[in-house]
Amino acid sequence: MSLKIPSDTVSETPGSASAHKNVTTILKQLESDGIIGISVDCVIFGFDDNELKVLLIKSDMERYDNKWSLLGDLVNNHEDLDQAAYRILKERTGLDDVYLEQVKGFGAVGRHPAARVVTIAYCSLINIEHHKLKILDNELHWHRVTTLSEMAFDHRQILDVCYEWLQKRIQEHPLGFSLLPKQFSLRELQNLYEAILDVKLDRRNFRKKFFSMGLLEDTGELESDVPHRPGKLYKFNYDKYQKKERKKWFGIDF
Amino acid sequence: MSLKIPSDTVSETPGSASAHKNVTTILKQLESDGIIGISVDCVIFGFDDNELKVLLIKSDMERYDNKWSLLGDLVNNHEDLDQAAYRILKERTGLDDVYLEQVKGFGAVGRHPAARVVTIAYCSLINIEHHKLKILDNELHWHRVTTLSEMAFDHRQILDVCYEWLQKRIQEHPLGFSLLPKQFSLRELQNLYEAILDVKLDRRNFRKKFFSMGLLEDTGELESDVPHRPGKLYKFNYDKYQKKERKKWFGIDF
DNA sequence: ACCAAAATGTGTATTTTTTACACGGTAGAA
DNA sequence: TTCTACCGTGTAAAAAATACACATTTTGGT
Structure with missing residues (x-):
């Protein structure tokens, strides 16, 4: 058997529906072969109306209906982790000149229901106004970080870790300006x-x-x-x- | 095909030679199937003779002869990342009550010559005297962090990142005491x-x-x-x- | 027994940083 | 014109960080 992850299908399909379907298929195959998958999840922060926001997408898996999830994707074979994160950002927001930093890996055994997937969380900070027009996908929404209902998978935990990371990081490095206009x-x-x-x-x-x-x-x-x-x-x-x-x-x- | 990673073979073989051979075999299989492997590398710091030391093992791959590498292993299917790191520590030092923290994931495409492997670096801090007796493996050595020759793979880069992490972390959290006697x-x-x-x-x-x-x-x-x-x-x-x-x-x- | 060497233990003055705090000015809206 | 809301500014007090010196205790050598 050969499990070449089809990078074209996964990465270059805009929107979420079709891409996620393929991912699901791939994950099933991974699971049946006892292979650990690796993905990147982006926690994209924005600032609007004097509140910190995070960009989420509606999960299309039945099990997580009506729950929101981070923007993630499997890592392609030919791209390193940072590239994967930039790709996801580019696909979702149309941007590639943004702040991006790796925060932490999450690898609990049961964190994904379809297969064993280890994910690396990245944080990105963007200016909402500047990028508003590029987001065409209706499934995407900016959510308040402070009042957030349940999320899919372990994404709430990932978000919490990234939020704490941000609180600390913003005091030591000038990240915050990425959230504001020039x-x-x-x-x-x-x-x-x-x-x-x-x-x-x-x-x-x-x-x-x-x-x-x-x-x-x-x-x-x-x-x-x-x-x-x-x-x-x-x-x-x-x-x-x-x-x-x-x-x-x-x-x-x- | 099924690529069940045989956890017994990989994880419960002490020493490095036989375990690494199996890892190499597995990696070849991963590579031929275009699958990304995932491993954990432990940066184990100690303190002796008023110097910071790191525990390294001699790489047994021909290509990296005479170079030193971090203590790492592939992540088993049934263990999460932290568990994998604890397992490696246990195997190498006999310890399980140690400080351990995830630092960063490394996923450059060519970082491992045998296959695409993403690794998660963990830092551990142990007291050398206390654990000296448990290390029987002759391939293991404590090295000065400051004067260190070339290392295998991208392990030098990983070590550098972990050392900087330690320098910062030690000022904000009481990690350092793990390096000293009680x-x-x-x-x-x-x-x-x-x-x-x-x-x-x-x-x-x-x-x-x-x-x-x-x-x-x-x-x-x-x-x-x-x-x-x-x-x-x-x-x-x-x-x-x-x-x-x-x-x-x-x-x-x- | 004495002395030299080495590191312990302790306090204060100075500088720097952080905190608390109040009022006149200016633009827009009514 | 008046009201409201926010802008812009300085100083005094407290807290924290820094610089700095000497008497004491033990070991080891003579």
Whole structure:
């Protein structure tokens, strides 16, 4: 027997229905042969209406009817893990210039009902407005992360892990800007942090903190369409961040 | 065809030679069927002679002669990833009550010459003295992490990632104590941190820091066999650490 | 018995970072 | 014109991190 995973069929069929059908078929074959499959699941975060959102798709397996699942797919034979994650992102959102990072592998024996599948979870952060138009698939929806009903498979657990990862990561690395427009006000930035971390922050200290990092660039422009005094718009200086010397020593604290 | 991975053969054969031979056979079969294999590699850290060490095994594949590799094995069909990592640790060191944590998955297409294999790296921290007797396999050796020659496959890259992971992790969580005897002097603890982080720390501030955390317990005993004034011996209070409330907010800093 | 060597144990002053906190200004809406 | 809501700014207090020196205890050598 030869179980060549047909990459054309799996990866280049847009939408979910047909692709998922093929995946199901493949999984059955894997299961009958006692083979462990490997997949990538993308946890795609967005920020809208001052809330953290996650992009989910309706599972089309009967057993998981009406449950939402992460965007995932089997890994093709010729692509590495990162490539697989980028492919899924590209297929679902049309984007390839996005933040993407591996978070964790999940390999519980019974995590997938059809076969033994080990999945690698990736986190991606995108700006919802910027990418709204590219999502044509009706099965896709942005969900609030904080109020989320049951999910398919172990995807709730994966999401929880990724959310905690994000909360930590966003404080140490400038990921958050990927969720905002290129130009943003300090208020928007603070809303982002407050929403993701679920804390209230002092406005003046927040500004002081960010300005002292010297990575925000004044664009000279102002907010518009706000029913109050408009704030200045800034952009994040990635170049400066790259060149910045990282401090090696953070200090012991636990 | 059926490719049942014979768990008995793979996992319960001690030593490396015969087990690796079977793994090689299995990999050839995977490759010919175009199937992605999945393995776990353990990066086992120890601390000895004031240096960070890693436990390696001599690769028995011709192509990687005289190179050292991490302790790894294919994941069995009936065990989850963590279990696989614990199994490998148990087989190699005889231990099952050790620190173990998943670090990252590695899935470059050409990372293994025999077949496409995605591996999940786990880090483990053990006390070398405590476990010295259980390691009977002559192919196993503790190596300095800082001065390490070429390794097999992409294991050098995996080790590098795990070492960086350790450097960061050890500052936020009390992992380091797993590398020390149950009772240790503050000097030993400081040596550990200085070696792993490659920094020099002020002795008084280091002590102040750890005592202020309130997690070190004075055993009332003293060092012995030291050619100078003996220091007090402490142990780490894990219970107290567990009960301690974690601070949610660390502060933005990048 | 004494001395030298080496590492232990301890406190304070200085600097840096974090936190708390209030008011005048400006744009839009009514 | 007035109201509302948010923008922009500085300082004082507290907390945390850093720099730094000396007397003490043990071992080992003479």
